[in-house]
Amino acid sequence: MRHLLAISLFLSLQPLSANPALLRATACPTQAASVGAQCYMADVMDGNLHLTFPVTILPPLSNKPPREPVVFIPGGPGATSYDDIADVARYRRLRERRSVVMVDARGSGFADPSLTCEANFESLVECRVAFDMRGLD
Numbered sequence: 001m002r003h004l005l006a007i008s009l010f011l012s013l014q015p016l017s018a019n020p021a022l023l024r025a026t027a028c029p030t031q032a033a034s035v036g037a038q039c040y041m042a043d044v045m046d047g048n049l050h051l052t053f054p055v056t057i058l059p060p061l062s063n064k065p066p067r068e069p070v071v072f073i074p075g076g077p078g079a080t081s082y083d084d085i086a087d088v089a090r091y092r093r094l095r096e097r098r099s100v101v102m103v104d105a106r107g108s109g110f111a112d113p114s115l116t117c118e119a120n121f122e123s124l125v126e127c128r129v130a131f132d133m134r135g136l137d
Helices: 002-013 081-089 119-132
Strands: 022-023 038-046 049-058 070-072 099-105
Touching: 002 038, 070 119, 081 099
Parallel strands: 070 099
Antiparallel strands: 022 038, 038 049, 049 099
8 A cells, every 4th residue: 555655646746737647457578577566657648748657566564563664766767767676676575565666757668658779969959859740748
């Protein structure tokens, strides 16, 4: 329950809109399923733009009363939390009584719409034009 509260708090802090996010359960990718993760997609509206991004929860390892969850957001351009899940799952002391909530940032990883773009200047200009045409800022 606390991990859902943490997700709600995280989503409420995002400068998206007053519309609440909807979490829906989804199948986990292999790397997340292999460590016992619970996977969701968050649906959020930003004006007329529908955004989705993955939210993955690693539950606490013990049956003791849980403590506050830890929220993990991967760094690096285009990074996805699924790339780091096996490493984070190994932090047994952290996970003893805490859930770890992993979220892909808007436009990165498996979030939709994706803001993935090639790394050369000409492609960046083309990507920006394409993003503008799709109403992405």
